[in-house]
Amino acid sequence: MTTRCNELNFSGGPGALPASVLQQTQRAIEALPETGLSVLGMSHRSAWFISLVEEAMENLRGLLGLSDDYDIAFMQGGSSLQFATIPMNFAGPAWAPPQYISSGYWSRRATAEAQRVHRCGVAWDGEASRYSELPDLAQLDIDPRAAYLHYVSNETVEGLQFGEQRTPSSVPLIADMSSDFLSAPVDTGRYSMIYAHAQKNLGPSGVTVALVKRALLERIPKGLPAILDYRTHIAHRSNYNTPPVFAIYVLTLVSRWLRDDIGGLLAMQKINERKSAMIYGTLDALGDAVRIHAKAPWRSRMNVAFSFGAESLDRAFVEFARERNMTGLEGHRSLGGMRASLYNAVTEQAVAALCETIREFAATRL
Known part of the structure; x- marks a missing residue:
């Protein structure tokens, strides 16, 4: 059980657990x-x-x-x-x-x-x-x-x-x-x-x-x-x-x-808000190259469902991320695409790494 593997677990469930x-x-x-x-x-x-x-x-x-x-x-x-x-x-x-x-x-x-x-x-x-x-x-x-x-x-x-x-x-x-x-x-x-x-x-x-x-x-x-x-x-x-x-x-x-x-739920909320702002900001910056399923007022801080618009591209991204030790990004079977789950134990460093991977994929594959 290594901290690195835990930090890069974006599964919808069972989700990541704190390293400690x-x-x-x-x-x-x-x-x-x-x-x-x-x-x-x-x-x-x-x-x-x-x-x-x-x-x-x-x-x-x-x-x-x-x-x-x-x-x-x-x-x-x-x-x-x-x-x-x-x-x-x-x-x-x-x-x-x-x-x-x-x-x-x-x-x-x-x-x-x-x-x-x-x-x-x-x-x-x-x-x-x-x-x-x-x-x-x-x-x-x-x-x-x-x-x-x-x-x-x-x-x-x-x-x-x-x-x-x-x-x-x-x-x-x-x-x-x-x-x-x-x-x-x-x-x-x-x-x-x-x-x-x-x-x-x-x-x-x-x-x-x-x-x-x-x-x-x-x-x-x-x-x-x-x-x-x-x-x-x-x-x-x-x-x-x-x-x-x-x-x-x-x-x-x-x-x-x-x-x-963490220091209680208000501190946890602030961490979760920073994580979700990071990834939604990264996806929004890609414009029409990516589609976020939820309309902006109702976007979840816990689960980010998105797609690059083609099943082949989505599969390629999941594999691209897996090569960088990121797991659990496959979308639910009923929706397809990708899903990044940002539960409490997913660190800000892990989300930053995912955002960099998204940007790198977009620059080289889109």
Whole structure:
């Protein structure tokens, strides 16, 4: 595991991890300093793990400024399981159908899965623009009796990102923040629920963080399977069934890194803004030679989806970058082109190297 390889990982997920976290994880796989045992063999019933979960929750509360009105659960199944679990728990006959924003690949998946278990409405659909722009949620005509409004804060495939959002009237707001969670401060009080799987900014795949307002938990109907009931995981402190010990351990290391090395989420936001400004500036300078999928007002700081306009050129660039030790730049299968993911652990030096590679490719191949 070398710092160089980590710095040049632009994959959409699993994403890059901080070099210091990789080093600590490497040592922990052999033996944890606190226990002398490998983290891969640590019991989820051990005092060490129980303490780790408590620290992870406390670190998240501190980073986000999360109030005591919210509970935290570490769950499994990624966002895909949340897509079905959320309507099972929070939609019901006492409310109008929940509303969904269909703004890209993952929000379409969330909407389709929710509709398998409950009647849901689509409040806005970006298909007409080929998912290159986003709405202002406060301007949408949402039934005030809707169970909730769901959206994906950052579309990794199309490279679209919402800013802070408010819902009309008192409709609870639920956000899938999987790919921009902890990348900047969030006004958590605006949300009834935030969830995020780990493999973008939090650690390896295997764990999903759910922040749920206690008032929303009161809606959960009786009779759900215990493992699909958020109250189960909260009551058992994320230890109802065997949890992903390794993934939670790495998530905890990442939370320490954000707190101690970076200096919190505002500092992380400033770093991410510099990185995205660097690469968008490089691409914009090429004019018509490159196409950025997202329209300018909605460009993501996390995922930059672009193309040189021909599949042969895009393949050539990916190979050109790979020769310079840059991996993960292939675009998603549904969109093609390239995608540079600038998650928290991708350094400014790595982004500068990518920008130089883009300029060099353009000068010699276009």
